[in-house]
Amino acid sequence: MKSNQSRRNFLRLSALSAGFAITHPLSALSVHDTWNKKRGKPQKVLILGAGMAGMSAALELIKLGHEVIILEGQSRAGGRIRTLREPFPEGLYADMGAARIPEDHEWTMKYIKEYDLQLQLFNPVEGDYIHLMKGKRIRYNSQSPASLDNYPVNLTSEELNMGWTGISTAPFQELVAKLGDPKAMDWPPQSISGYDAYSLKEFLKQSGYSSEIADLLMIGWETKLGMDMSILEVMRELSLSFGAPRYKIVGGNDLLPTRMAGALSDHIQYGSKVLSIEQSENDVVVHVSKNEQNKKFTADRVICTFPLPVIKKMEFMKTLSREKQRAINELTYWDLSRTVIQVSDRYWKKDNLNGFAATDRPMEIWDPNYELDSKRGLIAAYAKNDDSQLMDGWSDKERLDFASGQVNKAFPGLMDHFEGGFTKCWKEDPWALGAHSIGTRNQMTDLLPHLIKQEGRIYFAGEHASAYHGWIQGAIESGNRAAKEINSLE
Ligand SMILES: Cc1cc2nc3c(=O)[nH]c(=O)nc-3n(C[C@H](O)[C@H](O)[C@H](O)COP(=O)(O)OP(=O)(O)OC[C@H]3O[C@@H](n4cnc5c(N)ncnc54)[C@H](O)[C@@H]3O)c2cc1C
Ligand SMILES: NC(=O)Cc1c[nH]c2ccccc12
Incomplete structure (x- = not known):
C-alpha cells in the first residue's frame, strides 16, 4: 500500500483535502496506546x-x-458493513454499507492487518471519471481534474483562476489554523464554537466567496441536508478522513x-x-x-x-x-441508499470510462468490481439524503427504475445491458433505522x-x-x- 499523490481520485472534495497537510497530535485514544x-x-x-x-x-x-x-x-x-454476493454470478459482489477505507484510518487498518486481509484501491487509476452537473457531463481522470471553466456554476473570474486547489483551500485557511485537534473528545475548542451555526454554503458566503463553490466541493453529496452539515463537521471530516487514498477489502x-x-x-x-x-x-x-x-x-x-x-x-x-x-x-x-445493478457487459469501458461518476442529484456511481476482468459486471448507484428520501415507500421496481435512470445519464446505454438489481435503504433496516x-x-x-x-x-x-x-x-x-x-x- 503506497500513498501516491498522483493516484488520488478527484471524485469529490479531493482538491480540498489535498490542502490539508496538517498533522494532529493523537489526543484521543490512539492505536499506539498501551x-x-x-x-x-x-x-x-x-x-x-x-x-x-x-x-x-x-x-x-x-x-x-x-x-x-x-x-x-x-x-x-x-x-452496517454488509457485502452482497448472492445472487450475482461470476464472483461479482458489492458493498451495500461501508465501502471505502481511508489509508490513514489507523484503527481500521490495524484490525485489517490483524485479520490478514488484503486491500486494493477503491478508485481505479485507469479510465475517465464523470461529473454530472445540471445535466452536463464533464470528464476527468485520476491524473488531473477538469478545468473549473467546464462546470455550470457561477464563480467569479477570480475564483475560476484559483483552480480546484485554490477554491478548496483559500476559503478555509483561517479556520484550519484555529482547528486544534479534531480527534479530541472535547473538540471543538471554545474559540471556534461560533462557526457551528454555519453550513458550508453559509460559511463561504460570509467569507466573501460564491456559495456555489460548495456545489463543486460537495458534488456527489450536495443536498439540502448534506449542505446543512455544520462547517465544523465539514472541517473535521476533511482533516481526518478526506486526504488519503481510499481502499476496499479484496473479496468484500x-x-x-x-x-x-x-x-x-x-x-x-x-x-x-x-x-x-x-x-x-x-x-x-x-x-x-x-x-x-x-x-x-x-x-x-x-x-x-x-x-x-x-x-x-x-x-x-x-x-x-x-x-x-x-x-x-x-x-x-443521514439517509443513504445503495442500488446495485447487474449488467451483461461493462459497456462504459468501450468509451475509456471506468464506471465512476458523481452527480449533483446527489448521487455517486461506481463499478464495485472494476478490477475484475469479467465482461458481465455490477454498477452501484449511491443515493444520498434527498434522493434517498425520495425513494421512501417506493417499490423495489420503482427504486431500480430511478437508479437505472440516473446511471443511464452518467453512462448512456444502460438498458441495452440491464439484467436486474437490488436496493438497500438503510432507513428501513430495523437494526439501524x-x-x-x-x-x-x-x-x-x-x-x-x-x-x-x-x-x-x-x-x-x-x-x-x-x-x-x-x-x-x-x-x-x-x-x-x-x-x-x-x-x-x-
Ligand atoms: C450507506 C453507508 C455507507 C458507509 N460508508 C462508509 C465508508 O465508505 N467507510 C467507512 O469507514 N464507513 C462507512 N460507513 C459507516 C460504517 O458502516 C459504520 O460507521 C460502522 O459500520 C458502524 O459500526 P457500529 O458498530 O457503530 O454500528 P453497527 O454496525 O450498526 O452495529 C450495531 C449492531 O447492533 C445490532 N442491533 C441493533 N439493534 C439491536 C437490538 N435491539 N438488539 C440486538 N442487536 C441490535 C445491529 O444488528 C448491529 O449489528 C457507511 C455506512 C453506511 C450505512
Ligand atoms: N458515509 C460515507 O461514505 C463516508 C462519510 C462519513 N462521514 C461523511 C461526511 C461527508 C461525506 C462523506 C462521509
Whole structure:
C-alpha cells in the first residue's frame, strides 16, 4: 500500500483535502496506546451489538481476561458493513454499507492487518471519471481534474483562476489554523464554537466567496441536508478522513467483521433482540427476546453500541439523563441508499470510462468490481439524503427504475445491458433505522459532549460516539475507548 499523490481520485472534495497537510497530535485514544498491557478489576460485561464497535470492545476486553457476552439481534455480525454476493454470478459482489477505507484510518487498518486481509484501491487509476452537473457531463481522470471553466456554476473570474486547489483551500485557511485537534473528545475548542451555526454554503458566503463553490466541493453529496452539515463537521471530516487514498477489502468489506466474529464465536449470542436495559447500584439487567422467548442477562457493566435511531425507540431512553436523551433524539442521521445493478457487459469501458461518476442529484456511481476482468459486471448507484428520501415507500421496481435512470445519464446505454438489481435503504433496516450520524448546524458544540458520556454502569460506543461520524474507524475507536474505561475500574 503506497500513498501516491498522483493516484488520488478527484471524485469529490479531493482538491480540498489535498490542502490539508496538517498533522494532529493523537489526543484521543490512539492505536499506539498501551493501556491493554495490564488488566484492571475483572468485570462481567454485556456488549450490545456485534458491529465493529461491539466486536472491537469485546476482543480487547477478552484479551485482558474480562468475562464478555455480545448480544446481537441479527443472525450475522457486522451491522452496517454488509457485502452482497448472492445472487450475482461470476464472483461479482458489492458493498451495500461501508465501502471505502481511508489509508490513514489507523484503527481500521490495524484490525485489517490483524485479520490478514488484503486491500486494493477503491478508485481505479485507469479510465475517465464523470461529473454530472445540471445535466452536463464533464470528464476527468485520476491524473488531473477538469478545468473549473467546464462546470455550470457561477464563480467569479477570480475564483475560476484559483483552480480546484485554490477554491478548496483559500476559503478555509483561517479556520484550519484555529482547528486544534479534531480527534479530541472535547473538540471543538471554545474559540471556534461560533462557526457551528454555519453550513458550508453559509460559511463561504460570509467569507466573501460564491456559495456555489460548495456545489463543486460537495458534488456527489450536495443536498439540502448534506449542505446543512455544520462547517465544523465539514472541517473535521476533511482533516481526518478526506486526504488519503481510499481502499476496499479484496473479496468484500464484510470479511473484516466476519473474521472478527469467528474469533468471538464463543461470545456472540445471535438472534438476541435487546428489549430493555435496567441498572441498579449493583448491576445492570438486559432483557432480550430470543427464539420468541424472553431472557434476562445480568452484568457489572454494559457497552451499548446500537445506532441512535434504535436507542430512541427503546423504553430505556427514559431512564437516561436529559442531556443524553436530547443528544440521542437530535443528532442527525443521514439517509443513504445503495442500488446495485447487474449488467451483461461493462459497456462504459468501450468509451475509456471506468464506471465512476458523481452527480449533483446527489448521487455517486461506481463499478464495485472494476478490477475484475469479467465482461458481465455490477454498477452501484449511491443515493444520498434527498434522493434517498425520495425513494421512501417506493417499490423495489420503482427504486431500480430511478437508479437505472440516473446511471443511464452518467453512462448512456444502460438498458441495452440491464439484467436486474437490488436496493438497500438503510432507513428501513430495523437494526439501524438510518445510515449514520452527522453533525448538522449547531450540533457539534451542543450535542457531542453528551454522546460519549457513560451513564452509571452503561457505556456508549458506536460511530456516533466518536470523532469519525459515519466511519468504521469511529466505531472501532469508540469500542476501544469503552473497553479501556471499563478496564480501568478499581
Ligand atoms: C450507506 C453507508 C455507507 C458507509 N460508508 C462508509 C465508508 O465508505 N467507510 C467507512 O469507514 N464507513 C462507512 N460507513 C459507516 C460504517 O458502516 C459504520 O460507521 C460502522 O459500520 C458502524 O459500526 P457500529 O458498530 O457503530 O454500528 P453497527 O454496525 O450498526 O452495529 C450495531 C449492531 O447492533 C445490532 N442491533 C441493533 N439493534 C439491536 C437490538 N435491539 N438488539 C440486538 N442487536 C441490535 C445491529 O444488528 C448491529 O449489528 C457507511 C455506512 C453506511 C450505512
Ligand atoms: N458515509 C460515507 O461514505 C463516508 C462519510 C462519513 N462521514 C461523511 C461526511 C461527508 C461525506 C462523506 C462521509
